[in-house]
Amino acid sequence: MAAATKVIPLAVRVQAIPRKANCSARAHLTPDEVIAVLKAARGRSIRDWAMVLLAYRHGLRASEVCDLKLTDADVKIGSLNVRRLKGSLNQVQPLYQHRGRPLLDEIRALRDWRRERKADGSDYLFTSQKGGRLDRTQFFRIYRACAEAAGLPLEKRHPHVLKHSLASHLVAGNVNLALLKQALGHRSISSTMVYVGTTDAQAAEAVQAALMGLF
DSSP: OOOOOOOOOOOOOOOOOOOOGGGGGOOOOOOOHHHHHHHHOOOOOOHHHHHHHHHHHTTTHHHHHHHHBBBGGGTTTTEEEOOOOOOOEEEEEEOEEEEEEGGGHHHHHHHHHHHHOOOOOOOBSSSSSSBBOOOOHHHHHHHHHHHTTOOOOOGSSSSSSSHHHHHHHHHHHTTHHHHHHHHHHHHSHHHHHHHHHOOOOHHHHHHHHHHHHOO
C-alpha cells in the first residue's frame, strides 16, 4: 500500500505588490489626491516632488522620468524635452508656473532641485543619493512611498496612474481630443480613445450645445 503523501502548507505569505495590471482599469487620482501625493513627495525631498510633478504634468512613464537629462529641462525658457517610449511621440513641452498652487509649479520645483542637486558627473536630471541615474524601480518605490503617505488605496500606488490621472483630468475639462492626444504624446488616436468614455446623455448634451451655438 502506497504511503500517503504529506502535504506541507506554505508558511510564508508574500504580500502582493500593486501591479501595473491594476492600472488597466484606468485607476486615476482625483485633483485632491494629486495635491496630497505632491505634498507627501515634497515632504520627502525636493527631488521626489519634482519627479512626481513632471510625471503627472507631462504624462510620463517611470522610465521616461528617469531618462530625462539635465539639458532636457530648460527653466529659463520654460521647456522640457520629452523622449517617450513604446512608439509614442518625442516632444518639447512647456514648463509652467502655478502661483495659485505652489505644489504644481514646475519651474520652482526644477529650480529648487537644480540648486540642491550634487554635481556628480552624471548628465541625468534626477540622480540617486549615491550619485548617477535613478532607474524605474527606484522611482516606483519613491512614488509608492508618497502614495502610501498620502493614504491612497493600493490600486493608486503605481506611478502609471499619474499618466492616467492627467488624461482623466483633461477629459473632465473637455479638452479637445486632438489636443489630448498631443498632450499625452500618443502617435495613434486609438491610444487616446481608451481614456475617453461618454454616455448617450453626455453626447446628446454636447450636440445640443453645439447646435444652439450655431443656430
